[in-house]
Amino acid sequence: MLFSKRISKRMFPKFLVALLVLGLLVAGCGTAANDTSKPSAAGPVTVTFWHSMGGQPAKTLTAMVEKFNGSHSDIQIKLVYQGSYDDAFNKLKASPDQGPDLFQVYDIGTRYMIDAGLAAPMQDFIDRDKFDMSPIEPHVINYYKVGDKLYSMPFNSSMPVLYYNKDLFKAAGLDPAKAPSTFAEVEADAKALTKKVGDKTVYGFSQAIYGWFFEQYMARDGALYANNGNGRDAAATEALVNSPAGVEILTWWKKLIDEGYATNLGRKTADTQNAFGAQQIAMTIDSSGILPNLTTAAAGKFEIGIAPLPRGNNEVNSGPIIGGGSLWILKNKPKAQQEAAWKVVKWFLEPAQVATWTVGTGYLPINKAAVDQEAYKDFIKKYPSYQAAIDQLHNTPENRITQGARIGVFTQARATIENAIEQVVLNKATAKAALDDAAKKITDSIKEYNQTMGVK
Amino acid sequence: MVHRGKSLKQLSYALLYLSPSLLIFIVFIFFPMAKTFYLSLYLTNPHGDPVVWKGIQSYVVLLSSEMFRKSLWSSLLFVFFTVPGTILVALALALLANVRLRGIAIFRMLYSSTIGVSVASAATIWMFLYAPGNNGMFNYLLGLIGLPKVGWLVTTQTALPALSLMSIWMGLGFNFIILLGGLQSLPEDIFESARIDGAGWWRQLRHITVPLLSPTLFFVLVVDTINAFQAFGQFNILTQGGPDNASNVIVYSIYREAFFNSRFGPASAQAVILFLIILTLTLIQFGVVERKVHYQ
Numbered sequence: 001m002l003f004s005k006r007i008s009k010r011m012f013p014k015f016l017v018a019l020l021v022l023g024l025l026v027a028g029c030g031t032a033a034n035d036t037s038k039p040s041a042a043g044p045v046t047v048t049f050w051h052s053m054g055g056q057p058a059k060t061l062t063a064m065v066e067k068f069n070g071s072h073s074d075i076q077i078k079l080v081y082q083g084s085y086d087d088a089f090n091k092l093k094a095s096p097d098q099g100p101d102l103f104q105v106y107d108i109g110t111r112y113m114i115d116a117g118l119a120a121p122m123q124d125f126i127d128r129d130k131f132d133m134s135p136i137e138p139h140v141i142n143y144y145k146v147g148d149k150l151y152s153m154p155f156n157s158s159m160p161v162l163y164y165n166k167d168l169f170k171a172a173g174l175d176p177a178k179a180p181s182t183f184a185e186v187e188a189d190a191k192a193l194t195k196k197v198g199d200k201t202v203y204g205f206s207q208a209i210y211g212w213f214f215e216q217y218m219a220r221d222g223a224l225y226a227n228n229g230n231g232r233d234a235a236a237t238e239a240l241v242n243s244p245a246g247v248e249i250l251t252w253w254k255k256l257i258d259e260g261y262a263t264n265l266g267r268k269t270a271d272t273q274n275a276f277g278a279q280q281i282a283m284t285i286d287s288s289g290i291l292p293n294l295t296t297a298a299a300g301k302f303e304i305g306i307a308p309l310p311r312g313n314n315e316v317n318s319g320p321i322i323g324g325g326s327l328w329i330l331k332n333k334p335k336a337q338q339e340a341a342w343k344v345v346k347w348f349l350e351p352a353q354v355a356t357w358t359v360g361t362g363y364l365p366i367n368k369a370a371v372d373q374e375a376y377k378d379f380i381k382k383y384p385s386y387q388a389a390i391d392q393l394h395n396t397p398e399n400r401i402t403q404g405a406r407i408g409v410f411t412q413a414r415a416t417i418e419n420a421i422e423q424v425v426l427n428k429a430t431a432k433a434a435l436d437d438a439a440k441k442i443t444d445s446i447k448e449y450n451q452t453m454g455v456k
Numbered sequence: 457m458v459h460r461g462k463s464l465k466q467l468s469y470a471l472l473y474l475s476p477s478l479l480i481f482i483v484f485i486f487f488p489m490a491k492t493f494y495l496s497l498y499l500t501n502p503h504g505d506p507v508v509w510k511g512i513q514s515y516v517v518l519l520s521s522e523m524f525r526k527s528l529w530s531s532l533l534f535v536f537f538t539v540p541g542t543i544l545v546a547l548a549l550a551l552l553a554n555v556r557l558r559g560i561a562i563f564r565m566l567y568s569s570t571i572g573v574s575v576a577s578a579a580t581i582w583m584f585l586y587a588p589g590n591n592g593m594f595n596y597l598l599g600l601i602g603l604p605k606v607g608w609l610v611t612t613q614t615a616l617p618a619l620s621l622m623s624i625w626m627g628l629g630f631n632f633i634i635l636l637g638g639l640q641s642l643p644e645d646i647f648e649s650a651r652i653d654g655a656g657w658w659r660q661l662r663h664i665t666v667p668l669l670s671p672t673l674f675f676v677l678v679v680d681t682i683n684a685f686q687a688f689g690q691f692n693i694l695t696q697g698g699p700d701n702a703s704n705v706i707v708y709s710i711y712r713e714a715f716f717n718s719r720f721g722p723a724s725a726q727a728v729i730l731f732l733i734i735l736t737l738t739l740i741q742f743g744v745v746e747r748k749v750h751y752q
Contacts, residue, residue, distance in 0.1 A: 274589075445717065452507050
């Protein structure tokens with residue numbers, strides 16, 4: 001007792017000091033991370049840029065940033081990969097104060113970024129500098145425009161297209177220059193293309209269970225995804241995914257599988273892409289951005305054709321929506337950082353940069369002038385069928401439907417739709433029942449979002 | 457009074473000595489737990505700020521939701537598929553490896569090797585094994601022996617069993633090491649006298665090895681059950697809860713609700729329920745199963 005008492009008396013102040021230090025450490029964690037972005041009087045301004053590009057696009061982006069840093073002495077970009085779009089988005093949600101200066105957000109994060117008040121609107125910079133936006137593709141701008149205002153700058157943009165194997169088309173006696181353009185034509189061609197070789201089946205068609213494809217088919221068929229003009233005239237309050245167009249899409253999707261002209265390869269788009277590359281399926285739907293990957297897989301084996309996204313069986317003048325991501329300048333950053341970030345954004349929009357980006361990634365050239373760049377000319381010579389994606393971009397009329405839905409709970413909505421597709425494909429529910437249920441769930445989450453975010 | 461003053465003084469000393477660990481527990485365990493319970497009573501906005509008071513309504517909605525019951529059921533099934541399987545296979549391997557042979561160390565190393573594999577790399581490897589169509593290794597092997605292809609992760613019937621198989625493989629290393637350690641600490645003289653009495657291999661296993669090993673078996677049972685309830689990585693990488701929520705186990709559903717759907721309130725309520733379930737199961741394991749455990 002005496003012993004322990006003596007020790008503890010001597011130790012007590014040390015304990016206090018230790019506790020104090022520990023406490024300071026914990027408290028310090030909150031602010032320490034931001035120090036790197038403080039502008040120093042002498043050195044260049046550092047722009048921290050969070051992105052979610054992997055694989056080939058990541059390599060292209062890194063090379064572009066190196067080029068920027070090498071040619072600018074006043075601004076240096078610090079490129080930070082933050083995992084998938086969802087991961088990066090969640091990191092910013094969790095601690096907006098520790099965010100980057102420049103942030104790549106996926107298309108469907110637009111509404112949340114604005115509602116959460118995280119953005120320094122891009123339009124303010126554009127108006128102040130009278131920056132000329134006319135060379136930028138209008139369909140791309142319209143997706144990101146809210147009211148008449150751009151909050152972010154389009155960056156990586158893509159559209160869904162139909163990819164098909166021209167060699168298998170020839171072998172099946174189909175015209176490789178004529179791709180199917182409607183659901184009925186896809187079905188007929190898929191029937192002709194489906195072949196059993198030994199114990200292996202080559203399927204005429206297959207598509208990954210991906211909610212984005214459903215959104216695109218809806219838009220192509222001229223149907224709204226959410227009410228109030230896809231949430232663009234006023235905040236959406238209701239999902240419209242169970243409309244006749246939606247039911248037609250899922251009915252067709254399931255029919256192809258039931259008839260044995262398509263197979264279910266699950267949610268991972270990579271699995272379907274691999275099957276297409278290995279000639280186990282003859283046609284598929286995917287983003288225009290994966291052309292370089294597919295071409296590599298097909299090299300020396302078969303020729304790839306690209307065609308616009310097929311439509312439902314009713315003729316409608318409509319088209320698909322832009323997908324991808326845009327660049328955001330964050331509001332809570334010092335003026336110097338924001339100005340530097342704006343310069344970086346403008347640099348990425350230059351024709352030379354846009355051409356490099358398209359050539360390196362397959363994303364659409366969003367600056368019209370980019371197609372005159374040598375790099376792009378070589379690219380289109382190498383992949384002439386890529387022109388189909390560009391034509392689709394230009395042929396799509398501009399309206400609320402093709403602008404795409406703007407709701408704050410899109411990640412949830414997309415997962416709900418994927419679940420509905422699975423229910424239909426796996427015979428757990430009819431197309432109508434699954435979509436009714438999905439529409440109710442999405443409507444509930446829209447309402448909850450509007451309530452908790454104070455959206456009127 | 458004197459006595460009371462003394463015990464108070466002792467208590468304050470105790471607290472003083474405990475304070476470093478208490479501080480860490482409070483910061484990293486008790487505070488988050490209290491906060492989770494607090495959040496479960498609210499609807500939060502997507503930043504996680506509580507904005508609408510819901511009281512116990514989140515719990516009522518959850519318990520009456522078909523999806524949540526499905527999640528609970530999937531979790532229980534997953535525990536049921538993986539825990540006995542892992543223990544049995546690991547025990548068999550440990551018995552095999554518990555012989556004195558030249559080069560046995562190589563087998564011991566092989567059998568325990570999965571302990572060095574992170575769940576992320578394991579899931580990625582198994583993603584290739586399970587790939588659908590003709591591209592996956594398993595489907596390729598099935599094709600070689602003339603069996604039809606299986607949509608491992610893309611049908612509701614096979615997704616959870618496929619994940620369980622992968623998780624059993626993952627858990628083998630750890631279970632093997634613990635069980636082999638247990639086997640090696642068993643006293644040799646008991647087996648010797650049993651052999652003199654004419655007990656065969658099976659009798660020795662059934663009546664001596666397993667009872668003597670029961671403290672170790674009990675330990676792996678508790679740890680495996682908790683691990684199985686908390687498994688996350690393989691679900692996130694391989695199925696994301698699909699198809700049609702067939703593998704949407706409760707931990708994954710919590711993650712999904714909180715960090716994907718930004719509904720921190722209902723997610724917290726699920727976490728509280730999971731905590732209560734694991735607590736109950738652990739109490740049952742200690743109250744019922746432990747009685748059968750033979751401590752020397």
